[in-house]
Amino acid sequence: MTLTSILVRxxxxxVVMALVAxxxxxxxxxxxxxxxxxxxxxxxxxAESVERMRVQFGLDQPFYQKFLRWGRxxxxxxxxxxxxxxRPIGQLIAERLSNTVLLNVIALxxxxxxxxxxxxxxxxxxxxxIDWAIGAVTTILLASPGVxxxxxxxxxxxxxxxxxxxxxxxxxxVGTVQRVFDVLRHLIVPxxxxxxxxxxxxxxxxxxxxxxxxxxxxxxxxxxxxxxxxRLLLVHALREALAPLSTLFGLSLSAVLSAxxxxxxxxxxxxxxxxAYDAVFKRDIFLVVDLxxxxxxxxxxxxxxxxxxxxxxxxxxxxx
Numbered sequence: 279m280t281l282t283s284i285l286v287r288x289x290x291x292x293v294v295m296a297l298v299a300x301x302x303x304x305x306x307x308x309x310x311x312x313x314x315x316x317x318x319x320x321x322x323x324x325a326e327s328v329e330r331m332r333v334q335f336g337l338d339q340p341f342y343q344k345f346l347r348w349g350r351x352x353x354x355x356x357x358x359x360x361x362x363x364x365r366p367i368g369q370l371i372a373e374r375l376s377n378t379v380l381l382n383v384i385a386l387x388x389x390x391x392x393x394x395x396x397x398x399x400x401x402x403x404x405x406x407x408i409d410w411a412i413g414a415v416t417t418i419l420l421a422s423p424g425v426x427x428x429x430x431x432x433x434x435x436x437x438x439x440x441x442x443x444x445x446x447x448x449x450x451x452v453g454t455v456q457r458v459f460d461v462l463r464h465l466i467v468p469x470x471x472x473x474x475x476x477x478x479x480x481x482x483x484x485x486x487x488x489x490x491x492x493x494x495x496x497x498x499x500x501x502x503x504x505x506x507x508x509r510l511l512l513v514h515a516l517r518e519a520l521a522p523l524s525t526l527f528g529l530s531l532s533a534v535l536s537a538x539x540x541x542x543x544x545x546x547x548x549x550x551x552x553x554a555y556d557a558v559f560k561r562d563i564f565l566v567v568d569l570x571x572x573x574x575x576x577x578x579x580x581x582x583x584x585x586x587x588x589x590x591x592x593x594x595x596x597x598x
Contacts, residue, residue, distance in 0.1 A: 291578045298574040300345050302567045307341035313361045313561040335359070337563070348567060358564035362556060367568050370553060377445060378542070378549035382534045384465055385472035390527070393477050397484025402511055404489060412485075416478035424537075428471040428544040435467045442467060443546040471541045476530055483526050487519035494518060521588055528584020532577040535569070 314337060318328045332338045336347050351358060357367040400412040419427075432442050441464045446457065491497060492515045500514055501507075530537075535550055542551030550569065557565040 287582065294578065295571055295574050296349075298570055299348065299567055300342070302570045303341040303345045303348070303563075306561075306563050306566060307344075309561075311561060312337070313563065316561070335361075335564075344563075348564065357568050360557075360562055360565045362560045362562045362565070367565050370565070371550065371568065371572065374549050374553050377547065378534060378538060378551060381465065381468055381542075381547060381549060382472065382538055385469040385538070386476060386530055388469065389473040389476035389480055389530075392473065393480025394484055396477075396481040397488060398511065398516070400481065400485040401488035401492065401515075402507075409485075412481065416481050419474055419478040420482075424471065424475050424540045425544060427474050428468075428541050431467050431471050431474075432545065440467055445548050468538075468541050468545045468547050471545070472538050475537055475541075480523075480526065480530075483523060484519065487522045488515050490522075491515035491518035524587035525584050527587065528580045528582075530580070531583055532580025534576050535573045 314328050314332055317323055317331075318325065336344055339347070348358065357371070359365070360367050360370055363370055396412050396416075400409045403409050435442050445464055446460045488511065492510065494515075497510055497514050497518070501510055505514070535554065538547075538549065539551035539554055541547065542549045543555045546552070550572070553565070554569045556562070557569060
């Protein structure tokens with residue numbers, strides 16, 4: 279990438295983030311009810327206290343003034359204050375982001391390893407019962423909502439004695455090795471749930487990309503020259519298929535929040551997804567806006583990584 283393209287992409291990213299924040303404030307403003315409205319129903323809190331909070335946090339202003347006030351605050355390094363948790367939002371996100379990243383790194387690694395393996399197997403045996411069976415499994419998984427998969431895995435985990443919620447058993451007296459092992463046991467079920475969401479899409483994209491590559495003229499020419507089928511698949515076709523798969527890889531990185539939100543809520547995983555659910559449900563306005571910004575940033579980063587991989591893998595792709 280040239281310096282000009284980097285600056286252009288950075289400018290586009292800033293515009294996207296500003297629009298996401300502005301639209302989030304608008305949608306929250308149009309939504310009936312608010313955190314302070316719920317707070318006002320508490321007989322132990324006076325109307326004067328509620329009104330004081332409304333003025334203090336600028337909640338009495340139109341959405342665009344809230345947006346400008348929030349923008350000035352973020353520019354100074356202050357991400358706002360959570361009404362629900364009664365803590366600075368920066369601290370809340372910093373504490374939980376590592377849990378979400380850990381969960382998704384393990385889940386996406388498993389999903390990509392399985393997806394590539396099954397996609398290769400389906401492409402290598404195109405039209406056979408193996409190809410049909412893989413297609414049937416991936417179709418069923420694609421049609422299954424994430425929350426259903428999570429609940430089914432919870433039921434299965436309870437039967438075999440695996441942890442079904444949280445990050446750890448809560449025993450701080452054990453050693454480091456035992457704590458790591460405990461966290462890994464708690465990771466099995468939520469990571470499997472997220473992996474099952476991504477696995478079918480990766481497997482089907484891999485199969486389609488490999489079949490398209492196997493039908494390419496240069497691969498057919500290599501086959502006519504006597505190149506073995508295994509080498510054609512694992513070297514020539516796979517190398518050609520990596521370019522279209524790089525876009526899906528970038529998308530999987532950018533969907534860290536949305537992919538794990540349902541799983542984190544169902545399995546009580548203390549991550550960003552659980553935090554986002556609480557923020558929306560309890561109308562924690564500034565926390566909602568900051569999490570929407572985080573989601574937009576991850577989307578932009580994932581797209582950028584996908585573009586970089588695509589240009590590395592396919593020299594024919596040029597800067598727009």
